[in-house]
Each structure stands twice: as structure tokens, then as C-alpha cells.
Amino acid sequence: MLRIRNVLLCGLILVPPFGMAMASEETASAVFGGGCFWCVEEAFDKVEGVVSTTSGYSGGHVENPSYEQVVDGGTGHVEVVRVEYDPAAVDYATLLHVFWRNVDPFAVDRQFCDEGESYRSVIYTASEEERELAEATRDELSERFDREIVTEISDFEAFYPAEGYHQDYYRKNPVRYNFYKSACGREERLEEVWGDEAGGLGSR
Incomplete structure (x- = not known):
């Protein structure tokens, strides 16, 4: 099923790599891996x-990896999204709530139709406080579902922005994106796991 995304990328005009935006003094950042980064951006x-x-x-050991290197495997990297947010408007706990309800927390080395180490779900924490919050929510979900949550919680080390054509893909290429998302079965699996909570934007 990974072919779906590769086919959708054919014929696109490539633009220069998208630079990593640094958080300002008024914002903070969080990094999450939840399968296809196009979908995580949208969420x-x-x-x-x-x-x-x-x-x-x-999460990997290769500096400035390419998309092809990452999806081919062996780099240790995960497709992630760096979320820059205003702590005065939304807190890290809320971001965790949204993250969990946009992943399949039981899937090992995959998310939905995408398979491989680069599609595993991961929360990269940048402080002890973030780690404690992430672990607490994981443990709550393990108790709730009465099964192991396989989503990793790891210390954040480095973030490498993906190629420019991946940024805002769901906005720039809505037809291709919606075809991929539908064919991948993402929404159906999220509803199967989370029910009305799927997507995480409802009441907490």
C-alpha cells in the first residue's frame, strides 16, 4: 500500500527543501510520529x-535524510510532525490527547496501510515534564483498553524537515491526498479504535 503515496508524488513540481521553523519566545514545539506525516499535519x-x-x-542516526532513505528503512528515522503551538492557547496535555486519537496505538512498525519502522508511532519528549505526561496518558490508555500500548516514548534529539513537496500536502493536493487517505483506511481504523473520540477534537 506504500505504493499509493509514491504514485501520488509522481508528476509533482519539486520545490526547495522546507526550512525548519524555530519556535519563537511566545511558542513551544512538540514532535509526534503517527504514520503518514501528511495526515498528522492535517490533524x-x-x-x-x-x-x-x-x-x-x-529518531534515527542519519543526518538530513531523504524521504527515500527513510521509507526504505535502515536509518532509524520516523516520519514525524513538528507542532509549533502557543502555550497560552493550548497545552501539551491537549496535544497528547489529539495525538493518541489520531493513531492506532496497538500497531507495531506500521500505521494503517503504511508498513515499516518509519511508520511506527512515537512521542518525542523534550523535557521530564513532557515524558511524565506522555507516560501517564499511555498508562491510562493501557488500563482503559486492557492491552499493551506499543507507541514509543523517546527523548527528542533532532528534527530534519522533509522535502518541500511534502509540506502542507493535504492542502496543496487535496484530490490526491483524499484518495490516499481513503485507500489507506485511516479514518475507518481510527473510528474502530476510538469511536466518537476519533480525531480528538471533541470534548475531553
Whole structure:
């Protein structure tokens, strides 16, 4: 099913790599891996208080990897999204709430139709406080579902922005994006796991 995304990328005009936006003094950032970064961008862009989202790669040992290197495997990297947000408008706990309800927390080395280490779900924490919050929510979900949550919680080390054509893909290429998302079965699986909570934008 990974072919779906590769086919959708054919024929696109490539633009220069999208630079990593640094958080300002008024904003903070969080990094999440939830499968296809196109879909994760869309999920977090809907959250009030989120300033911007940037698709990229984290968690591996190769500096400035390409998309092809990451999806081929062996780099240790995960497709991630860097979420820049206004802490006065939305807190990290809310971002975690949205993250969980946009992933399949039981899937090992995959999310929906995309398979491989680069599609595993991960929360990259940048402080002890973030780690404690992430672990607490994971443990709550494990108790709720009475099964193991396989989503990783790892220390954040580095973020490498993805190529420019990946940024805001769902906005720039809505027809291709919606075809991919539908064919991948993402929404159906989220509803199967989370029911009315799927997407995470409802009441907490």
C-alpha cells in the first residue's frame, strides 16, 4: 500500500527543501510520529492554538535524510510532525490527547496501510515534564483498553524537515491526498479504535 503515496508524488513540481521553523519566545514545539506525516499535519492544524506544523524525520542516526532513505528503512528515522503551538492557547496535555486519537496505538512498525519502522508511532519528549505526561496518558490508555500500548516514548534529539513537496500536502493536493487517505483506511481504523473520540477534537 506504500505504493499509493509514491504514485501520488509522481508528476509533482519539486520545490526547495522546507526550512525548519524555530519556535519563537511566545511558542513551544512538540514532535509526534503517527504514520503518514501528511495526515498528522492535517490533524494538528485543526487544533486551536497550533501555529504551524512541519513534516520531517526524527529518531534515527542519519543526518538530513531523504524521504527515500527513510521509507526504505535502515536509518532509524520516523516520519514525524513538528507542532509549533502557543502555550497560552493550548497545552501539551491537549496535544497528547489529539495525538493518541489520531493513531492506532496497538500497531507495531506500521500505521494503517503504511508498513515499516518509519511508520511506527512515537512521542518525542523534550523535557521530564513532557515524558511524565506522555507516560501517564499511555498508562491510562493501557488500563482503559486492557492491552499493551506499543507507541514509543523517546527523548527528542533532532528534527530534519522533509522535502518541500511534502509540506502542507493535504492542502496543496487535496484530490490526491483524499484518495490516499481513503485507500489507506485511516479514518475507518481510527473510528474502530476510538469511536466518537476519533480525531480528538471533541470534548475531553
